[in-house]
Amino acid sequence: MEVTEDLLNHLMELSKLHLSKEEKEQAKNDLNQMLEYIQVLDEIEIDDIKSEIRNYHMDNYHNNVFREDVVSCKEKEELKANREYILQQAPKRKNDTFVVPKTIDERREK
Amino acid sequence: MTALELGKKIRNGELTVRQVVEQTYEKIAMLDKELQSFLSLREKEEVLLEADEIQEKINSKQLIHSLAGVPIAIKDNICTKGITTTCASKMLEHFIPMYDATVIDNIKKAGMIIIGKTNMDEFAMGSTTKHSAFQITKNPNNTEFCVGGSSGGSAAAVASQMVPLSLGSDTGGSIRQPSAFCGIVGMKASYGLVSRNGLIAYASSMDQIGPMATNVSDCAALLEVIASYDSHDSTSVKVTDTQYTKSLINDVKGMKIGLLQYKQDNPLDESIQCAINQAKENLKNLGATVTTVTIPFTAKQVLSVYYVLACAEASSNLERYDGVVYGFRSDKDSSLSEMYKKTRTQGFGSEVKRRIMLGSFVLSASQYEHYYKKALRIREYICSEVSRLWNDYDVLLLPTTSVSGVPIKEKMVHTTKEYEMDCYTVLANLTKLPAISIPYGNDENGLPIGIQLMGNYLQEHTLFQVAYTLEKNMEKEKRSGI
Numbered sequence: 001m002e003v004t005e006d007l008l009n010h011l012m013e014l015s016k017l018h019l020s021k022e023e024k025e026q027a028k029n030d031l032n033q034m035l036e037y038i039q040v041l042d043e044i045e046i047d048d049i050k051s052e053i054r055n056y057h058m059d060n061y062h063n064n065v066f067r068e069d070v071v072s073c074k075e076k077e078e079l080k081a082n083r084e085y086i087l088q089q090a091p092k093r094k095n096d097t098f099v100v101p102k103t104i105d106e107r108r109e110k
Numbered sequence: 111m112t113a114l115e116l117g118k119k120i121r122n123g124e125l126t127v128r129q130v131v132e133q134t135y136e137k138i139a140m141l142d143k144e145l146q147s148f149l150s151l152r153e154k155e156e157v158l159l160e161a162d163e164i165q166e167k168i169n170s171k172q173l174i175h176s177l178a179g180v181p182i183a184i185k186d187n188i189c190t191k192g193i194t195t196t197c198a199s200k201m202l203e204h205f206i207p208m209y210d211a212t213v214i215d216n217i218k219k220a221g222m223i224i225i226g227k228t229n230m231d232e233f234a235m236g237s238t239t240k241h242s243a244f245q246i247t248k249n250p251n252n253t254e255f256c257v258g259g260s261s262g263g264s265a266a267a268v269a270s271q272m273v274p275l276s277l278g279s280d281t282g283g284s285i286r287q288p289s290a291f292c293g294i295v296g297m298k299a300s301y302g303l304v305s306r307n308g309l310i311a312y313a314s315s316m317d318q319i320g321p322m323a324t325n326v327s328d329c330a331a332l333l334e335v336i337a338s339y340d341s342h343d344s345t346s347v348k349v350t351d352t353q354y355t356k357s358l359i360n361d362v363k364g365m366k367i368g369l370l371q372y373k374q375d376n377p378l379d380e381s382i383q384c385a386i387n388q389a390k391e392n393l394k395n396l397g398a399t400v401t402t403v404t405i406p407f408t409a410k411q412v413l414s415v416y417y418v419l420a421c422a423e424a425s426s427n428l429e430r431y432d433g434v435v436y437g438f439r440s441d442k443d444s445s446l447s448e449m450y451k452k453t454r455t456q457g458f459g460s461e462v463k464r465r466i467m468l469g470s471f472v473l474s475a476s477q478y479e480h481y482y483k484k485a486l487r488i489r490e491y492i493c494s495e496v497s498r499l500w501n502d503y504d505v506l507l508l509p510t511t512s513v514s515g516v517p518i519k520e521k522m523v524h525t526t527k528e529y530e531m532d533c534y535t536v537l538a539n540l541t542k543l544p545a546i547s548i549p550y551g552n553d554e555n556g557l558p559i560g561i562q563l564m565g566n567y568l569q570e571h572t573l574f575q576v577a578y579t580l581e582k583n584m585e586k587e588k589r590s591g592i
Binding site: 011017030035040086091101 | 208484
């Protein structure tokens with residue numbers, strides 16, 4: 001399995017990363033190396049092994065952990081304070097909303 | 111002085127918490143300019159006020175914990191309210207969490223004092239701490255050498271005795287390996303014992319926060335503080351007995367120790383092989399039986415399973431960094447999709463990008479069955495093979511790393527060469543088992559070596575007993591100290 005230009009572009013799209021020409025060459029080498037390394041998994045025949053995938057050791061401790069669909073913060077004031085705290089961290093904000101670039105430009109790109 | 115000794119002196123009134131904090135900041139001022147362990151320090155005045163409050167509570171017997179008043183450093187991927195938590199990444203350079211991780215709640219309840227946040231490989235991806243976006247931490251034993259990673263800053267802070275305790279996180283060895291490189295004790299407990307609530311995720315099925323200290327007793331005491339059931343972490347496990355300091359017993363008579371090996375002989379640095387042999391002889395002399403046991407996998411196979419799964423989980427966990435709600439954003443003249451790409455490209459370092467792309471690859475529709483699903487099934491196979499060992503053995507002995515003393519200037523020609531350092535540590539993460547690294551001598555350059563002990567699921571008590579015994583019975587010259 002070799003990392004081609006097409007595959008690298010596909011991975012960049014999936015990962016939402018943009019690499020320069022030089023970075024692409026480096027990335028191709030690195031990924032090829034990593035892929036070559038993990039080829040060793042082909043050495044292990046797993047058809048004979050039980051096919052179920054389960055959380056080893058955890059069976060006795062918990063499966064399907066659920067909780068009630070209620071907010072755990074007790075005080076409404078705490079909720080309000082947290083909200084402001086979160087919005088203060090926003091890269092770009094307008095009142096109580098997060099501002100992002102227009103999505104409509106993408107349609108034009110296509 | 112150990113953390114427990116310090117705690118005792120505070121409770122006896124021999125030292126005030128204020129004095130301890132003053133001394134801590136003095137030590138940091140003296141040492142950290144060179145070592146670069148800390149990414150951020152809390153304001154000294156603020157911490158001194160907190161010290162006074164804790165002193166009050168100790169005086170009035172409100173706080174009686176054995177570690178009350180003891181300073182601690184926290185790896186910078188653990189959320190601390192009001193204190194920047196960067197994961198050593200440009201992506202989160204100015205990020206301030208709005209809540210404390212559960213382990214931080216526990217630490218505060220015990221009356222411990224958080225001094226600052228420590229350096230690490232970016233998003234915990236790396237084994238050298240060279241992948242930090244901000245600085246490289248130096249090994250206090252010899253500043254030309256790496257501290258290991260990814261909890262490198264936490265290891266150096268303790269090894270240089272700037273603080274007696276620190277918290278790290280371990281996904282593939284990130285606590286144990288830097289502990290070995292720096293000559294301290296580091297532990298990753300059973301998966302689920304320590305809450306991951308507030309730990310910025312790398313690989314969710316393997317991440318664990320753990321204690322780092324200069325000795326086994328302190329390590330056990332700190333684990334007692336941070337181990338707790340947490341309803342905010344759906345992988346958290348309820349354990350009734352977490353009094354690990356009760357297991358600090360100097361006795362291994364009749365215990366069955368398995369000296370673990372991979373299917374093919376792995377090249378070990380000579381000094382590490384010596385340390386393992388020495389540990390084996392010591393355990394035998396102390397009344398344990400030590401038998402070599404081999405598991406039917408090569409180190410390369412186990413490492414590959416780890417990297418496929420860790421990178422896959424990381425690529426998913428790191429999707430959230432998109433510049434929308436918090437963290438770094440790059441959006442000059444962008445459409446939304448351009449913003450995502452520019453933000454992530456500029457915010458992430460090259461190692462993180464590599465692992466995200468590999469993760470995306472193994473999870474992509476055409477490759478999913480071949481790599482990811484297969485790795486999951488092999489992980490199960492590895493778990494089942496290792497679990498059989500507990501019928502015959504109480505504890506497993508193995509190296510922590512295959513190498514010691516990696517110079518900072520050494521350029522890893524192959525990415526995979528850096529990954530190979532983790533071949534003995536990833537096993538405990540894949541199998542969710544507890545494992546501890548203790549210092550066991552030095553290599554020919556005078557750099558510390560660590561050896562590793564692994565236990566059965568939730569059998570930390572047995573693990574601590576063996577670790578404590580080995581530590582207490584080390585020949586004086588093997589004891590590594592600075």
